[in-house]
Amino acid sequence: xxxxxTLKVDILGYWGAFPQPGGATSGVLIxxxxxxxxxxxxxxxxxxxxxxxxxxEQFQGVLLSHLHxxxxxxxxxxxxxxxxxxxxxxxxxKMIVYAPNSxxxxxxxxxxxYSDTRVLEDGMELEIxxxxxxxxxxxHTIECYAFRIERNGRSVVFYTDSSYDESHIDFIKGxxxxxxxxxxxxxxRHSTGRGHMSDIEAGMTAAAAGVGKLCLYHLPSDGDIxxxxxxxxxxxxxxxxxxDMVSEFIL
Ligand SMILES: [Zn+2]
Ligand SMILES: [Zn+2]
Numbered sequence: 001x002x003x004x005x006t007l008k009v010d011i012l013g014y015w016g017a018f019p020q021p022g023g024a025t026s027g028v029l030i031x032x033x034x035x036x037x038x039x040x041x042x043x044x045x046x047x048x049x050x051x052x053x054x055x056x057e058q059f060q061g062v063l064l065s066h067l068h069x070x071x072x073x074x075x076x077x078x079x080x081x082x083x084x085x086x087x088x089x090x091x092x093x094k095m096i097v098y099a100p101n102s103x104x105x106x107x108x109x110x111x112x113x114y115s116d117t118r119v120l121e122d123g124m125e126l127e128i129x130x131x132x133x134x135x136x137x138x139x140h141t142i143e144c145y146a147f148r149i150e151r152n153g154r155s156v157v158f159y160t161d162s163s164y165d166e167s168h169i170d171f172i173k174g175x176x177x178x179x180x181x182x183x184x185x186x187x188x189r190h191s192t193g194r195g196h197m198s199d200i201e202a203g204m205t206a207a208a209a210g211v212g213k214l215c216l217y218h219l220p221s222d223g224d225i226x227x228x229x230x231x232x233x234x235x236x237x238x239x240x241x242x243x244d245m246v247s248e249f250i251l
C-alpha cells in the first residue's frame with residue numbers, strides 16, 4: 001500500500017434484504033495503511049470486494065453485524081476463496097471473522113477451517129488493521145451490533161440494522177461519518193419496519209449525534225432515494241449522501 005490515509009471507507013453494497021441489478025446488499029470495506037477489513041458481507045459484496053483488493057495478508061478479516069443473509073450471504077464463498085489463497089500461496093494465515101454467536105444454527109454455519117471465528121459482545125473493543133473498533137448492541141429482530149471505527153482521531157460509525165433509539169446517540173456522537181440505515185420511507189413496502197429505521201429517523205440520529213456527514217444505507221428496493229435524502233434532511237442540516245452518488249470516503 002503506497003498511499004497513507006487515516007481511514008478509507010468504500011461502500012460495496014447498500015441494499016436492504018436483497019440486491020438490485022448490478023448491486024449488492026450490506027458491505028463496507030475499511031482500508032488503513034496497515035491493512036483492510038470488511039464490515040458485513042451480504043449478497044454480491046464479495047465480487048465488489050475483488051474490484052478493490054485481493055486476499056493477501058493485507059486482508060485481515062470481517063466483522064458481521066448480525067447473521068441475516070443480507071449481511072453475511074457471501075461469507076461461505078469468501079471461505080472458499082481464503083482456502084484457495086492458502087492453497088496457491090498468496091496467503092498463509094486464516095482470516096478473522098467476528099460475529100454474534102446467535103442464532104446458533106447460523107453461528108455453526110459460518111465456522112470454517114480457514115476462519116478464526118470470534119464472538120462479538122456488547123461493549124467490547126478490538127483492533128484490526130490498526131483501527132480501534134468499539135462494539136454496541138442495537139435493536140433488531142436478532143442479536144445485532146453497530147461498530148465505531150477510530151484511528152488517529154478520525155471516526156466512522158456503521159449503524160444497521162436497528163430501530164430508532166436515543167440511548168445509542170452517545171455511541172455515535174461526533175463521528176466524522178455515520179453510515180446509518182434508512183430501510184423505511186414514505187410509500188415503501190420493502191420491509192415491515194420491525195427492527196429498522198426510517199429516513200427521517202436516520203436524520204434525527206445524525207442531528208442528535210452531531211456527526212460530520214450522514215450516508216443513508218440499507219436502502220429499500222422500492223425507495224425513492226433522492227426523496228429519502230430530502231426527508232432525512234428535514235431533521236439534519238449537515239451533508240447527506242447515498243452510496244449511489246458517493247461510495248468512497250477518505251477520513
Ligand atoms: Zn438487513
Ligand atoms: Zn437484519
